[in-house]
Amino acid sequence: xxxxxxxxxxxxxxxxxxxxxxxxxxxxxxxxxxxxxxxxxxxxxxxxxxxxxxxxxxxxxxxxxxxxxxxxxxxxxxxxxxxxxxxxxxxxxxxxxxxxxxxxxxxxxxxxxxxxxxxxxxxxxxxxxxxxxxxxxxxxxxxxx
Ligand code: SF4
Numbered sequence: 001x002x003x004x005x006x007x008x009x010x011x012x013x014x015x016x017x018x019x020x021x022x023x024x025x026x027x028x029x030x031x032x033x034x035x036x037x038x039x040x041x042x043x044x045x046x047x048x049x050x051x052x053x054x055x056x057x058x059x060x061x062x063x064x065x066x067x068x069x070x071x072x073x074x075x076x077x078x079x080x081x082x083x084x085x086x087x088x089x090x091x092x093x094x095x096x097x098x099x100x101x102x103x104x105x106x107x108x109x110x111x112x113x114x115x116x117x118x119x120x121x122x123x124x125x126x127x128x129x130x131x132x133x134x135x136x137x138x139x140x141x142x143x144x145x
Pocket of ligand 1: 022028059060061063064065066105106107108109113117118119120121122123
């Protein structure tokens with residue numbers, strides 16, 4: 001397992017620190033993905049210059065940096081770093097815990113990752129030739145159909 005991925009899984013304190021950096025520098029969120037979080041998504045629309053519908057579909061689960069490979073999935077249930085709860089983050093408002101999360105590791109920020117959140121560094125998986133976890137057709141390919 002690559003160090004960048006292994007470290008947040010092994011060390012809860014590093015996973016927590018990297019979460020805080022991602023929240024601060026890349027606006028990781030929203031605090032509770034089950035809520036409308038209108039202001040949060042408006043900021044993403046402005047950042048990415050996309051419609052609300054498109055912004056709300058740019059989630060960790062379909063980001064190029066979302067690694068839910070078999071190796072990660074096997075490590076998550078027992079990895080000490082993966083026991084970090086979203087609600088334990090020292091942030092305001094408090095983050096909600098989501099059942100079944102974390103479900104992957106973010107290789108950009110070296111954090112355990114919830115499928116339903118996002119950040120400013122979201123990247124389309126088809127722009128990462130090494131991404132074998134999520135396979136999509138590109139918008140251009142869709143237009144060819
Ligand atoms: S880089 Fe991608 S996977 Fe990582 S936190 Fe941001 S949106 Fe999620």
